Amino acid sequence: xxxxxxxxxxxxxxxxxxxxxxxxxxxxxxxxxxxxxxxxxxxxxxxxxxxxxxxxxxxxxxxxxxxxxxxxxxxxxxxxxxxxxxxxxxxxxxxxxxxxxxxxxxxxxxxxxxxxxxxxxxxxxxxxxx
Amino acid sequence: xxxxxxxxxxxxxxxxxxxxxxxxxxxxxxxxxxxxxxxxxxxxxxxxxxxxxxxxxxxxxxxxxxxxxxxxxxxxxxxxxxxxxxxxxxxxxxxxxxxxxxxxxxxxxxxxxxxxxxxxxxxxxxxxxxxxxxxxxxxxxxxxxxxxxxxxxxxxxxxxxxxxxxxxxxxxxxxxxxxxxxxxxxxxxxxxxxxxxxxxxxxxxxxxxxxxxxxxxxxxxxxxxxxxxxxxxxxxxxxxxxxxxxxxxxxxxxxxxxxxxxxxxxxxxxxxxxxxxxxxxxxxxxxxxxxxxxxxxxxxxxxxxxxxxxxxxxxxxxxxxxxxxxxxxxxxxxxxxxxxxxxxxxxxxxxxxxxxxxxxxxxxxxxxxxxxxxxxxxxxxxxxxxxxxxxxxxxxxxxxxxxxxxxxxxxxxxxxxxxxxxxxxx
Numbered sequence: 001x002x003x004x005x006x007x008x009x010x011x012x013x014x015x016x017x018x019x020x021x022x023x024x025x026x027x028x029x030x031x032x033x034x035x036x037x038x039x040x041x042x043x044x045x046x047x048x049x050x051x052x053x054x055x056x057x058x059x060x061x062x063x064x065x066x067x068x069x070x071x072x073x074x075x076x077x078x079x080x081x082x083x084x085x086x087x088x089x090x091x092x093x094x095x096x097x098x099x100x101x102x103x104x105x106x107x108x109x110x111x112x113x114x115x116x117x118x119x120x121x122x123x124x125x126x127x128x129x130x
Numbered sequence: 131x132x133x134x135x136x137x138x139x140x141x142x143x144x145x146x147x148x149x150x151x152x153x154x155x156x157x158x159x160x161x162x163x164x165x166x167x168x169x170x171x172x173x174x175x176x177x178x179x180x181x182x183x184x185x186x187x188x189x190x191x192x193x194x195x196x197x198x199x200x201x202x203x204x205x206x207x208x209x210x211x212x213x214x215x216x217x218x219x220x221x222x223x224x225x226x227x228x229x230x231x232x233x234x235x236x237x238x239x240x241x242x243x244x245x246x247x248x249x250x251x252x253x254x255x256x257x258x259x260x261x262x263x264x265x266x267x268x269x270x271x272x273x274x275x276x277x278x279x280x281x282x283x284x285x286x287x288x289x290x291x292x293x294x295x296x297x298x299x300x301x302x303x304x305x306x307x308x309x310x311x312x313x314x315x316x317x318x319x320x321x322x323x324x325x326x327x328x329x330x331x332x333x334x335x336x337x338x339x340x341x342x343x344x345x346x347x348x349x350x351x352x353x354x355x356x357x358x359x360x361x362x363x364x365x366x367x368x369x370x371x372x373x374x375x376x377x378x379x380x381x382x383x384x385x386x387x388x389x390x391x392x393x394x395x396x397x398x399x400x401x402x403x404x405x406x407x408x409x410x411x412x413x414x415x416x417x418x419x420x421x422x423x424x425x426x427x428x429x430x431x432x433x434x435x436x437x438x439x440x441x442x443x444x445x446x447x448x449x450x451x452x453x454x455x456x457x458x459x460x461x462x463x464x465x466x467x468x469x470x471x472x473x474x475x476x477x478x479x480x481x482x483x484x485x486x487x488x489x490x491x492x493x494x495x496x497x498x499x500x501x502x503x504x505x506x507x508x509x510x511x512x513x514x515x516x517x518x519x520x521x522x523x524x525x526x527x528x529x530x531x532x533x534x535x536x537x538x539x540x541x542x543x544x545x546x547x548x549x550x551x552x553x554x555x556x
Contacts, residue, residue: 023226023227024226024238024262024264025262025264026264027265047459047462049306049459050306050318051318053265053317054265054314055457056457056459056462058462058465058466059456059457059461059462083466092308092426093425094308094424094425094426094463100466116465116466116467116468118466
């Protein structure tokens, strides 16, 4: 478990704090884990709501995915992009841990039109631990 | 230079008592203007816009998502007439990309110390498309008394009774509540104003009744206690968002004139029951703010919650439905789950269902929203309950020697318009 934030975040899905400039260039941050599996690169971006001063991953999915593939030299067609909401230690179920796989259109230079599909934790585990 | 600042109207919630309060954002903004700017203000909720205005420059200040489409219309009209239009305010920040399509310029962030540049650019024909100060908070010491002199005070009376004036003692919020965008707008760091600055501003306000609009006063206990101690001599009567649940703080708040607080009631727990009781024990009334339609709410939960509100003797209740305002986790969740069913920003007034609820149909949630209002106010209407609270404050003012009578010259007016009195309409 990583305890550097208010929440304890499962380190299975979180390796580093990633700072980026979000909408309107606002300093923003997320958790980031990148896993290479065969020809696929799985990127898990963790929402850090309480600790993120700017744009959420969800609000910036296409742009953030583009920034990450350029920075880490990932082929766009090999990207599996997952948004992770960490457990918020709340009795409210909508604050539970959730995962979404995000699919994008590729216009030749950038990602567009994100589409989110909720996926189970087991599916993420299978992807990164297979 | 003449600058016309406009506050667009919005559609009020159906069935609710309408009170038009003097807006806060515009008067805070006006205080930050360079001296050479001659500002005139129009609140469209109580006044009429003249599109043939001779103003040099038009500003549109927007607080609510429900204002933005009207704000865009107003801007379009002025721009057709060759006027330059700049937008600001928190809804501009939430809807910046869309608003740019209707603007010559948008201002994002807090105004203190930044407006000289904007107006200088305008005068030199170099107005920038965006003034982006998002997340660059100005020195809190720069926030001086709001410039309430721009308001036409007579427009904020209902049958001779003056509405509360709005006032802020802090900015930012350390909490990160599910449906709220304040952390994005004002920063996640609580920024209390220095107490001497707050006192300086309080001394400028000629209204004895205030609404302290801070997101939550319960963020720094020592500051909160200092604030209330300094407020006591002013003998103001005020409402606010939550106050720290602490006997000493509540006692000081009551001495400082706490009239009623808005308190979120999210479940039927003893925690809530006791929270409300402790306010009441200190003579502070409670208006519950109740959000309906979260993913955990079933129809039975909502009905049980409403019974509970009556049981704990809430003085007033305000019901809203979960609305995914941009830059909230609620928005992210609804977007990702493809549950936003209505994209018309005019319907984002927290009284119309714009999402697919998890445990019921949108129609059922809408029905429960009306059920909540009707059931809570069945025995005593909202107006009657408000009148009771109003009587309480009058009694306190009489005891303090601060009571001022209603203005007889405005007794037949309601927010600038004449009202017809008859036997059934007192």
